[in-house]
Amino acid sequence: MSAPADSSALLQTPLNALHLELGARMVPFAGYSMPVQYPEGLMAEHHHTRRSAGLFDVSHMGQLLLSGPDAAAAFESLMPVDVIGLGVNKQRYGLLLNDAGGIIDDLMFVNRGDHIYVVVNGACKHGDLAHIQARIGGRCTITPQFDRALLALQGPLAVSALQRLLPGVENLVFMTGHGFNWNGADLYVTRSGYTGEDGFEISVPAASADAFARALLAQPEVKPIGLGARNSLRLEAGLCLYGNDIDTTTTPVEAALNWAMQKVRRTGGERAGGFPGADVVLAQLDGTRPLMRKRVGLVALERVPVREHVELQSLDGAKIGEVTSGLLGPSADKPVAMGYVSPELAAAGTRVNALVRGKAVPMEVAPMPFVPNRYYRG
Template identity: 60%
Template structure:
């Protein structure tokens, strides 16, 4: 392991459990365990998987105007976010590009924000540069972050605190788990029901070991995390979205609150608003993010060029793998808008061969969030 890599509070436990470790976003992280990526993926879909996502950035925003300050940086309604609720958001730049995506929770006395590991430092600087004097940003460095995902996640976590059973998708609360004050949200990055749990670093290993002692639970590494999120049509920052893609190109209109659109009561007011709102109104974008299903068995990886039937280059794959649940190659890509219609056949270049793929609606596998 490189001397320069950071480690999570659960690093020693991963080593003990036989994880294969790889560098990821500046951390030494588990990519897979003894089960292997495919079996870990299927286990999470069928039972419950435990993920260490402590490399993510955890922040608190304090102050009466915290919601107003954050809302000025995202095309999302933060001011009216109810207490005990979480919302997906993304930072935009003046050109309408996406700086990062994030999760925001209103805990009443503060906003709790989780940002991507690779963007952590730039996000902190971006927020700090735009905060008014009466709002403070607190960087949380004494907490780990665990995700318990899968159809049996609720049953398992309820053994430690039955209150989790009453939570709905995107609910968030402070709960006692094994004597630790945890921030628990019913959310995740797999498309399955499940929870994300912010736990004090000193108590993270005890919580992880307790959960792993249940027969339903297995450690899941970054490899299966990637195939799970891709099957469920969830973007990976730096791959499927970045500073060169707008939310409209990225098919993320659902992530832009109605109140922030052209006819909303708090329309605009975020970086790149004029460009983004114009794209929404005119639908005038040259390319769109789409889902692709392969017609052969060969996986189509990130970076593969895409062509039409006349051999004209029309786009590029931004994420791709073989979907263990879909039992077919799945990919996300950007294609020229005229090729973004569901059912369109296009061709991916893989090792000099053109493999047929079909534009398909995402998610490829039904999302099973618990909405009551």
């Protein structure tokens, strides 16, 4: 997911000057120069987000608007997800699939009444836009907003800080959104995020992003947080990172994302199926097409971090899969990972070994999330 290391070729987010001023260590990510951590370091940033409120710059991600009377039905034709039935200002997780049922990208979308607002992954956004235009460009108007900033304010005290700037934002519940005005700038805020904590994602015009970020950082609860802690937070929350845990070779069923495919798209009725790769995905769901692998959570039984691309073996030494994300979970206080294993070894409590530098590290399949989610549902 990283861009080439040639810094001259890297794009910058509207908050680039602020990151440098705050002493961030910048790295290439998804074609952008992005802050991986600030002077306090990854561990401090991780714990601050779990305890208080962390501000993340996620402006590398892509924002799109789909508009027109057929926009919902058109977008639904690309995913095994209920778009038509989504209420106004309600948000949902979605999966763009290819014709083999592989995941082109995972995304979030909101029904904003007169249009659908979509947020896609930074490394995929140009490919996603081309794919969406090619498939449904004749059925709706597709407007990229790649120049807008996107900020994530995450943690149990995020609402305390944000409501001082945007009164009324405290009335949002998990996976809902609403428009707000701040100093003349039109913002769109959803109560969501990718840390497992309560929090918000805020779409901001580029020209207002620096001032808005500084206003947030002036709140006593808020500190800046980099990509390093964002990764450790999302892994503890059991959330997939596109390019690591899911990609075009994995189907939603292999990735254990069955929950993201609503019943109306899966069984019976006129809206079941009809999405790219439906024959593969629906056959995997009903068991007529056996799975060859399944995504699981894993906990190491020794205090040894087990990282991505490490081979997983059965207890008798046969290769059964691979770790796709892994680290020493700062809040879990143990090595946690996710990866793919043979389906017969996917049950919680199953023992496997990870081959770390030639040494077998015992691991156990474990339920996710590794740290309880704390979304605000009202």
